[in-house]
Amino acid sequence: MHAALVARPGSCIRRLAGTRAREIQFTRLLRNEAVTVAEMASHAAARTAVRAAGRDVVVVQDTSELALGGRRAKAQGYGPIGKGGAVRGLLLHAALAVDATSGGVLGLVDAKVWNRKGGKTTPRRARQTQQKESQRWLEVASLAGEALATANSVTVVSDRESDIYEHFARRPDNVHLIVRACQNRKIQTEDEDQIDLLFPYVDGLPEQGRLTVKIPAAPGRKARMTELAVRYSRIVLCKPRHGVAGDLPKTIALTMVDVRETSNPEDGKPIHWRLLTTREVTSLGEAHRIVDLYRLRWTIEEFFHTLKTGGFDIEAADIGDPQAMINFVAAATVAAVTVMQLVKARDDTTGQRLTDAFEPADQPILEAVSAQLEGKTSKQKNPHPSGSLAFAAWVIARLGGWTGYYGKPGPQVMRRGLEDFQRIKYGATLRLQHV
Numbered sequence: 369m370h371a372a373l374v375a376r377p378g379s380c381i382r383r384l385a386g387t388r389a390r391e392i393q394f395t396r397l398l399r400n401e402a403v404t405v406a407e408m409a410s411h412a413a414a415r416t417a418v419r420a421a422g423r424d425v426v427v428v429q430d431t432s433e434l435a436l437g438g439r440r441a442k443a444q445g446y447g448p449i450g451k452g453g454a455v456r457g458l459l460l461h462a463a464l465a466v467d468a469t470s471g472g473v474l475g476l477v478d479a480k481v482w483n484r485k486g487g488k489t490t491p492r493r494a495r496q497t498q499q500k501e502s503q504r505w506l507e508v509a510s511l512a513g514e515a516l517a518t519a520n521s522v523t524v525v526s527d528r529e530s531d532i533y534e535h536f537a538r539r540p541d542n543v544h545l546i547v548r549a550c551q552n553r554k555i556q557t558e559d560e561d562q563i564d565l566l567f568p569y570v571d572g573l574p575e576q577g578r579l580t581v582k583i584p585a586a587p588g589r590k591a592r593m594t595e596l597a598v599r600y601s602r603i604v605l606c607k608p609r610h611g612v613a614g615d616l617p618k619t620i621a622l623t624m625v626d627v628r629e630t631s632n633p634e635d636g637k638p639i640h641w642r643l644l645t646t647r648e649v650t651s652l653g654e655a656h657r658i659v660d661l662y663r664l665r666w667t668i669e670e671f672f673h674t675l676k677t678g679g680f681d682i683e684a685a686d687i688g689d690p691q692a693m694i695n696f697v698a699a700a701t702v703a704a705v706t707v708m709q710l711v712k713a714r715d716d717t718t719g720q721r722l723t724d725a726f727e728p729a730d731q732p733i734l735e736a737v738s739a740q741l742e743g744k745t746s747k748q749k750n751p752h753p754s755g756s757l758a759f760a761a762w763v764i765a766r767l768g769g770w771t772g773y774y775g776k777p778g779p780q781v782m783r784r785g786l787e788d789f790q791r792i793k794y795g796a797t798l799r800l801q802h803v
């Protein structure tokens with residue numbers, strides 16, 4: 369199934385399966401209870417853990433809504449996503465491990481795919497759903513602590529949705545957090561009896577320095593170099609009065625790093641990030657590091673882009689059975705991580721090793737394929753050192769139809785090439801077994 373997904377993930381399931389009979393077979397496979405999202409995710413996480421050993425790792429996590437339709441999707445049993453409930457679909461929460469030094473993607477840490485209960489949602493029901501769903505942030509932190517236990521350090525990074533008191537209170541000892549704050553929480557100041565509010569307190573601090581950073585391009589925004597004014601301070605959060613478990617500590621000591629753009633950009637709003645972190649910050653350099661680690665969160669946005677419009681077109685998969693679609697999304701998630709690694713490795717800027725995305729046993733096969741591709745066009749040599757991920761990206765891109773002359777291979781090409789490689793690998797494995 370994984371091979372078929374890499375082959376034609378962007379097509380509807382009927383085209384994917386080929387015929388009506390195969391479609392039924394395929395849907396049955398996806399419905400098969402033995403294929404679970406949890407199993408696919410934990411299998412991928414085990415491979416990621418090997419790659420993460422001894423490194424400083426950032427785990428970026430976020431949720432994405434998969435819009436699958438309106439009335440028809442509702443009739444098929446898809447729950448509401450977004451506001452208003454007219455759009456139906458699934459939710460995907462994904463967490464990726466990234467090398468904190470190079471920014472290279474190391475693999476999937478966790479993936480959850482779920483379907484919200486449909487029907488009219490009362491405010492009470494909506495609140496319960498929200499509370500249950502908010503556990504996803506905490507679960508990634510706890511999973512990252514276990515699965516990546518051999519990493520040199522683990523920092524879990526997430527956006528404003530994850531600004532949850534419990535998230536900070538329950539983080540594992542070996543996991544640091546960087547969370548963009550959205551709640552103007554009560555904080556304790558030097559005078560223990562005096563309670564202040566977080567945002568006005570930080571706004572009132574003197575500027576402690578400036579940083580120049582590159583803001584990546586986004587829909588409706590060009591990439592730009594910009595200057596950020598920096599403020600940081602140790603702060604003590606007070607436990608919220610309502611809606612938190614009784615066993616949580618009354619206060620949590622954290623650091624806030626506040627950065628804001630000093631000029632107005634041509635397009636969009638100026639940046640203002642209030643970052644809460646469990647890491648200590650005592651200098652401008654350390655504050656800079658927190659901002660850099662937070663900026664790696666961008667990787668998860670790129671990943672969702674690959675999964676949606678950029679390569680896999682997952683929202684166009686026409687699968688009527690929500691359970692089958694959940695499994696389909698999970699399998700595509702696993703495949704899309706590899707595709708993204710290859711796209712990012714094509715210019716060899718991340719300096720990643722081949723084993724960051726492939727099994728060690730894949731290397732001789734990739735080398736053999738590379739030699740064959742080079743032989744056909746003498747002008748075209750694989751310019752990258754053997755054993756580098758860039759070397760593998762060159763091979764996979766050529767297999768995917770990239771000529772090597774024009775443009776750069778994107779996710780579509782890598783996806784096709786990876787499918788071809790899996791076929792070659794399967795053939796090679798068969799031959800080895802029969803000698």
Ligand SMILES: [Mn+2]
Nearest residue numbers: 430431527529
């Ligand atoms: Mn988010």
